[in-house]
Every structure is written in C-alpha cells, then in structure tokens.
Amino acid sequence: MSACPAFSHVLVFPHLRVQNANAISSPLTHGFPSMTAFLGLMWALQRKANAAGLDIQFSAVGVVCHQHQEQATEGGFIGSFHLTRNPVGKDGGSAAIVEEGRIHLQLSLLLAADSPRWALEPAARDADLATLAELLAGMRIAGGSVMPPAQPWRRRYQPWALDLTGTGKDRQALFAKARMRLLPGFSLVGRDDLLAQRQQQREASGDANPLDAWLSLARINWRWATDEPDGKGAWSHDRAGNGWIVPIPVGYGALGELHSAGSVANTRDAHTPFRFVESLYSVGQWISPHRLHCVESLLWYAERPTNAGVYRCRNDHATTLDDAELDVTFDLDTSY
Incomplete structure (x- = not known):
C-alpha cells in the first residue's frame, strides 16, 4: 500500500466558514464533499502559492x-434538497441546469507542507502562512464560498503551523497537544479494513459481491422482530460497534484509454490529456481528533495513477492489513 509522503510542517486554517458547498459527493453518496474535492483545493492553492513566489509544496x-447544515428538508422518510428557481428558457420551460445539493460548513483545513526556505528563514513561515490564508480566502472549497469569520472570533481563529521536524516520538507528542485545538469536531478517515472484513464475512456465506458488502455497511434495513405477518419491526443497521461509519467516494477508475490533449471536444481544458472515468467507493469513519495518535491518521493524499487507470486518494488510519486485503474499492461495473 502507498504511504503518506514525507513532510515537515502541518499548516492549520481553523474554523473556515464555507457557504453553499457541494453536498453531493458522488452519484451514490451525499452529506459532505468528497475528499477528492479537498485534494483539488490543495493543488489549486499550491499553484497560486507558487505563482505568488512562495517556495512551498503540499503533499496531503x-x-x-x-458544524454542518445540509440545505435539505428534515423529517419524513424522503428528503429533498433546497434548490434555486432558475429563469425559464425561451420556450417557457425550465433551463437545462444541473442543480447541486448544497451544504454550509464550518471546518478546519490541514495541509501537510514542505518548504526549504523555512529551514533557512524560520521567520518567513508566518509571513507565508498569512499569504496562504489570503489566497485561500479568495478560493472556493468544494464549490462553496469561503466566508470571513465573525468579528468576535477573528483574532482567535488565526492560521497556525505545527513544526514536525523532530523524531517520531517528538512528532507524536506535538500532535497530542495540537489535536486538542481541533475540538470539538470530527475528522473523516478511511476504513478500507472494515469493508475488507465485511467482504470476507459475505464470502463465508457464499456471497462475495463487493457492492453488497459496501451496501451492508451503508444502508438502514427494516427488519421484522418475528416471522409472524403482524409482528413488530424496526429500522436497524449493520454497523454496530464500528463507530460512525459512512459510505464515501475515494477516487476514479478509468472507463477507457487516455486521450491526447485537445482530441475530445468540449472538455474543460484543451491542454491536458483526457479520460472518461467513474467513481470508486469505499467506507470512512467520522472520528474525533483526540482519538488519533498521529497526524498521518487524518491526512489524505493522492496515490500515483496505476496502469489500470485508477486515480485514488488514500488515508493511513487503517494500516494493519496488507495491501491486497485492504484494497477492495469498486466501481459500478455491470458485473456487480
């Protein structure tokens, strides 16, 4: 399995208020933006930082x-997103606009960073951090707008950096203190191990379908208490004892060959090779930062693309199983 790239600092931008972020993380999941959106934000911020003259590299x-507030109806069995009323077309019908589910968020963003300049000029770190915060304020996070902090909290919620250039024990000790500054809140970590365990359980019963294993960890089922037709029933799930488990997208799988730049019409960027992909799925867990023992547990990073055309993001929270056992993500191939 890939490991988190090495880094010397963690930059923390605390309690960012994001308005109208995309709540639909994939064709099958919703409720929080995909971690691929935050990886895209990291790369976009690095490009802006390098253009501004900052010698800095982000790796995770x-x-x-x-806090979160999904813009959807509450109560009842079926929920609906709060959508905008767009202008009608020339024929009086609705315009062909793809609506997005929206969510308001308050989150802290952590970036694993490396900068040779900071080792030579320690004072430059604070200046670079202020520049990054200014750049971030003008960007979008998962499609949402970054709002300035409320006036009473502006001084308190200033960005800060964690220097992790010491030994392994020193890094753990520093993170043990710093993680308390991230409370109250929950961090999303990868739990590929739980999906592997559930698939092994289903293999024992003669059903080795990865999609069914994923759904068994994601859905809520109606179960009758007895076999009697008029017996009582209740809604229940199969995640007991595993924590706050959620289905998540973890990247993209190729549907075909890589096309050369400009060869496919109407692409977003005519200077970058293009490929048709579909979502890959796994499971994650929301966990309080004070339960994490190292900063790598809450960081996500991009895995190098494979020859099979897999573009996947990774998290090292679950590292007890080997690569073959853990890598059980899947796409919606018709064989399922």
Missing part, C-alpha cells in the same frame, strides 16, 4: 468538520 490534506 486533512479536514475536521465542526
């Missing part, structure tokens, strides 16, 4: 969610 990103 982490998110701690403090």
Whole structure:
C-alpha cells in the first residue's frame, strides 16, 4: 500500500466558514464533499502559492468538520434538497441546469507542507502562512464560498503551523497537544479494513459481491422482530460497534484509454490529456481528533495513477492489513 509522503510542517486554517458547498459527493453518496474535492483545493492553492513566489509544496490534506447544515428538508422518510428557481428558457420551460445539493460548513483545513526556505528563514513561515490564508480566502472549497469569520472570533481563529521536524516520538507528542485545538469536531478517515472484513464475512456465506458488502455497511434495513405477518419491526443497521461509519467516494477508475490533449471536444481544458472515468467507493469513519495518535491518521493524499487507470486518494488510519486485503474499492461495473 502507498504511504503518506514525507513532510515537515502541518499548516492549520481553523474554523473556515464555507457557504453553499457541494453536498453531493458522488452519484451514490451525499452529506459532505468528497475528499477528492479537498485534494483539488490543495493543488489549486499550491499553484497560486507558487505563482505568488512562495517556495512551498503540499503533499496531503486533512479536514475536521465542526458544524454542518445540509440545505435539505428534515423529517419524513424522503428528503429533498433546497434548490434555486432558475429563469425559464425561451420556450417557457425550465433551463437545462444541473442543480447541486448544497451544504454550509464550518471546518478546519490541514495541509501537510514542505518548504526549504523555512529551514533557512524560520521567520518567513508566518509571513507565508498569512499569504496562504489570503489566497485561500479568495478560493472556493468544494464549490462553496469561503466566508470571513465573525468579528468576535477573528483574532482567535488565526492560521497556525505545527513544526514536525523532530523524531517520531517528538512528532507524536506535538500532535497530542495540537489535536486538542481541533475540538470539538470530527475528522473523516478511511476504513478500507472494515469493508475488507465485511467482504470476507459475505464470502463465508457464499456471497462475495463487493457492492453488497459496501451496501451492508451503508444502508438502514427494516427488519421484522418475528416471522409472524403482524409482528413488530424496526429500522436497524449493520454497523454496530464500528463507530460512525459512512459510505464515501475515494477516487476514479478509468472507463477507457487516455486521450491526447485537445482530441475530445468540449472538455474543460484543451491542454491536458483526457479520460472518461467513474467513481470508486469505499467506507470512512467520522472520528474525533483526540482519538488519533498521529497526524498521518487524518491526512489524505493522492496515490500515483496505476496502469489500470485508477486515480485514488488514500488515508493511513487503517494500516494493519496488507495491501491486497485492504484494497477492495469498486466501481459500478455491470458485473456487480
């Protein structure tokens, strides 16, 4: 399995208020933006930082969610997103606009960073951090707008950096103190191990379908208490004892060959090779930062693309199983 790239500092942008972020993380999941959106934010911020003259490289990103408010109806069996009323077309019908589910967030963003300049000029770190905060304020996070902090909290919620240039024990000790500054909140970590365990359980019963194993960890089922037709029933799930488990997208799988730049019409970027992909799925867990023992547990990073065309993001929270046992993500191939 890939490991989190080495880094010397973690930059923390605390309690960012994000308005109208995309709540639909994939064709099958919703409720919080995909971690691929935050990886995209990290790369976009690095490009802006390098253009501004900052000698800095980002390698991983982490998110701690403090508050969320999904723009959807509450109560009842079926929920609906609060959508905008767009202008009608020339024929009087609705315009062909793809609506997005929206969510308001308050989150802390963590970026694993490296900068040779900081080792030579320690004072430059604070200046660079202020520049990064200014750049971030003008960007979008998962499609949402970054709002300035409320006036009473502006001084308190200033960005800060964690220097992790010491030994392994020193890094753990520093993180043990710093993680308390991320409370109250929950961080999303990868739990590929739980999906592997559930698939092994289903293999024992003669059903080795990865999609069914994923759904068994994601859905809520109606179960009758007895076999009697008029017996009582209740809604229940199969995640007992595993914590706050959620289905998540973890990247993309190729549907075909890589096309050369400009060869496919109407692409977003005519200077970058293009490929048709579909979502890959796994399971994650929301966990309080004070339960994590190292900063790598809450960081997500991009795995190098494979020859099979897999573009996947990784998290090192679950590292007890080997690569073959853990890598059980899947796409919606018709063989399922």
